[in-house]
Amino acid sequence: MDSVRTCVACRRRASRADLLRVVLHEGRFIVDERAALPGRGAWVHPTAECLSKAVSRGAFSRALRVSGKPDTSPLENRLKTLMDN
Template sequence: MVPVRTCVACRKRAPRADLLRVVLSDGRLIADDRAVLPGRGAWVHPSARCLELAVTRGMLSRALRASGKPDASPLENRLKTLMDN
C-alpha cells in the first residue's frame, strides 16, 4: 500500500512521493527531501501555487504549530531549484 498525505494548501490527497515535507528549523521553513528530519512536518505539493497559498494564508504555520510567521525564503529557493530541473 502506498502512503498517502494531504497537501496543507489545496487539501488534495496524493501519494507521499508526490508531495514535499516541510519542517520548521530555527524559525525557517526547510524542505525535508528524505522525510527524516525531526519535528513536526507538513506536506505540500512542490508547486509555486501551493507553496504561495500555504505561506500567505498561514497554513504551514498552523500545520507546524508555529507562533508568528516563519521565514519561507529557504523553502522558496529550494522550490525554484526543483522547478528548474
C-alpha cells in the first residue's frame, strides 16, 4: 500500500506517488525526485496553484522547520519543467 502524505499548500491528503517531496539542500528548496534524500521533507501537489500557495504562505519553511527565506527558484523552475511535460 502506498503511503499517504498531506500537501503543505492545500492540506489535502494524497498518495506519495501523486505528490512531490521538497527538501532543503544548501539553502535552496529542491525537488527530491526519488523521495530518497535525507532529512525532513515537505510534500506538495505538482501544480502551479499549490506551488504558489505554498511559497506565498511560507509553508515549505514551516514544514521543514527553516528560519528565513530560502531560495525557491530551483523548486519553481523544476516544477515548471514537470508541468510542461
